[in-house]
Amino acid sequence: xxxxxxxxxxxxxxxxxxxxxxxxxxxxxxxxxxxxxxxxxxxxxxxxxxxxxxxxxxxxxxxxxxxxxxxxxxxxxxxxxxxxxxxxxxxxxxxxxxxxxxxxxxxxxxxxxxxxxxxxxxxxxxxxxxxxxxxxxxxxxxxxxxxxxxxxxxxxxxxxxxxxxxxxxxxxxxxxxxxxxxxxxxxxxxxxxxxxxxxxxxxxxxx
Amino acid sequence: xxxxxxxxxxxxxxxxxxxxxxxxxxxxxxxxxxxxxxxxxxxxxxxxxxxxxxxxxxxxxxxxxxxxxxxxxxxxxxxxxxxxxxxxxxxxxxxxxxxxxxxxxxxxxxxxxxxxxxxxxxxxxxxxxxxxxxxxxxxxxxxxxxxxxxxxxxxxxxxxxxxxxxxxxxxxxxxxxxxxxxxxxxxxxxxxxxxxxxxxxxxxxxxxxxxxxxxxxxxxxxxxxxxxxxxxxx
Numbered sequence: 001x002x003x004x005x006x007x008x009x010x011x012x013x014x015x016x017x018x019x020x021x022x023x024x025x026x027x028x029x030x031x032x033x034x035x036x037x038x039x040x041x042x043x044x045x046x047x048x049x050x051x052x053x054x055x056x057x058x059x060x061x062x063x064x065x066x067x068x069x070x071x072x073x074x075x076x077x078x079x080x081x082x083x084x085x086x087x088x089x090x091x092x093x094x095x096x097x098x099x100x101x102x103x104x105x106x107x108x109x110x111x112x113x114x115x116x117x118x119x120x121x122x123x124x125x126x127x128x129x130x131x132x133x134x135x136x137x138x139x140x141x142x143x144x145x146x147x148x149x150x151x152x153x154x155x156x157x158x159x160x161x162x163x164x165x166x167x168x169x170x171x172x173x174x175x176x177x178x179x180x181x182x183x184x185x186x187x188x189x190x191x192x193x194x195x196x197x198x199x200x201x202x203x204x205x206x207x
Numbered sequence: 208x209x210x211x212x213x214x215x216x217x218x219x220x221x222x223x224x225x226x227x228x229x230x231x232x233x234x235x236x237x238x239x240x241x242x243x244x245x246x247x248x249x250x251x252x253x254x255x256x257x258x259x260x261x262x263x264x265x266x267x268x269x270x271x272x273x274x275x276x277x278x279x280x281x282x283x284x285x286x287x288x289x290x291x292x293x294x295x296x297x298x299x300x301x302x303x304x305x306x307x308x309x310x311x312x313x314x315x316x317x318x319x320x321x322x323x324x325x326x327x328x329x330x331x332x333x334x335x336x337x338x339x340x341x342x343x344x345x346x347x348x349x350x351x352x353x354x355x356x357x358x359x360x361x362x363x364x365x366x367x368x369x370x371x372x373x374x375x376x377x378x379x380x381x382x383x384x385x386x387x388x389x390x391x392x393x394x395x396x397x398x399x400x401x402x403x404x405x406x407x408x409x410x411x412x413x414x415x416x417x418x419x420x421x422x423x424x425x426x427x428x429x430x431x432x433x434x435x436x437x438x439x440x441x
Contacts, residue, residue, distance in 0.1 A: 063237065
């Protein structure tokens with residue numbers, strides 16, 4: 001059985017090390033926060049906060065306290081606030097240990113496309129280009145194939161790029177792949193997924 | 208020098224002209240200068256270029272200036288929350304210059320700090336790099352991005368003293384300090400103007416040197432994505 005969204009998020013949480021400052025993208029990456037367990041992880045929200053807490057209880061929402069997805073959130077005892085230039089200074093400056101992001105396509109050389117589909121509504125890249133260019137480690141979490149069954153793990157991206165050669169590790173419903181010299185290396189298969197199934201679902205070169 | 212003005216319209220008097228460039232603070236609807244935006248709608252200034260991370264929502268924030276077709280061009284990182292924006296953009300009425308969010312913030316900061324350009328790895332090898340100088344440092348490529356020098360900054364802070372020293376609140380700080388820094392003139396709206404000396408000088412987020420005019424007013428502070436958890440989840 002391939003992993004579901006929550007299993008993918010739990011697997012991504014295993015990537016995080018005690019003491020890390022981490023930025024989580026929108027979608028499945030947001031769920032990773034539910035699985036960090038006892039590890040001392042500080043979540044960054046790029047609109048200007050370190051130490052992001054859970055959603056507020058009803059009636060306790062604060063319009064001055066939102067995350068990068070514009071959702072109301074809460075602060076923790078460790079929280080700090082800062083402006084957007086400082087926030088992206090710590091991103092660009094490599095102070096954020098890892099970003100866990102969703103993707104539309106990933107290529108075997110680590111190219112990432114996750115912000116625009118030509119001909120469709122283009123909303124913008126937000127902070128994604130800054131994150132992938134700056135953080136220590138970029139981990140992509142996504143479904144292995146699109147809804148038409150086409151592989152999202154490609155030899156070359158077809159969509160406009162968010163960054164070139166930026167992805168370190170890919171976690172999909174089928175397993176875990178690393179970007180290495182010459183292609184992708186299978187690190188782990190989801191329980192019940194065979195290597196043949198992984199290879200068949202992957203357009204990229206597996207070394 | 209008297210920095211405190213009685214209303215947004217008074218504070219903007221003599222500063223607005225057609226074709227001007229405005230840097231606006233705010234992220235989504237959080238920390239936006241809603242009173243100053245309303246006053247610019249009222250003033251009817253046209254052909255505006257606005258540097259702001261987002262463009263409000265339909266009918267609120269900078270979205271109001273779209274409804275009145277006062278905006279010629281947006282410099283933003285994310286504009287997905289606004290149907291009128293998309294309509295004007297797709298019909299060619301509105302220009303859009305996408306900036307990665309951190310690049311936009313740094314372009315404002317740089318402009319305010321007298322830095323006309325800087326190199327960043329953000330966007331290398333993407334459409335953002337098209338037409339920009341690429342330079343290699345230590346074997347890695349960077350692109351040249353230019354500082355933003357705006358005619359006017361419109362900013363929202365939590366508190367100000369009458370000399371313009373500002374304190375922001377939580378994530379409503381966001382783009383407000385860099386936006387404030389990059390304008391020739393900076394007008395700030397706050398929830399409360401407090402007497403000088405009542406803010407600990409060590410707790411001032413933006414010193415008054417960047418602030419030229421201040422107003423106090425009531426803010427709607429609309430929430431874009433109200434998200435909560437149930438008590439039993441705790």
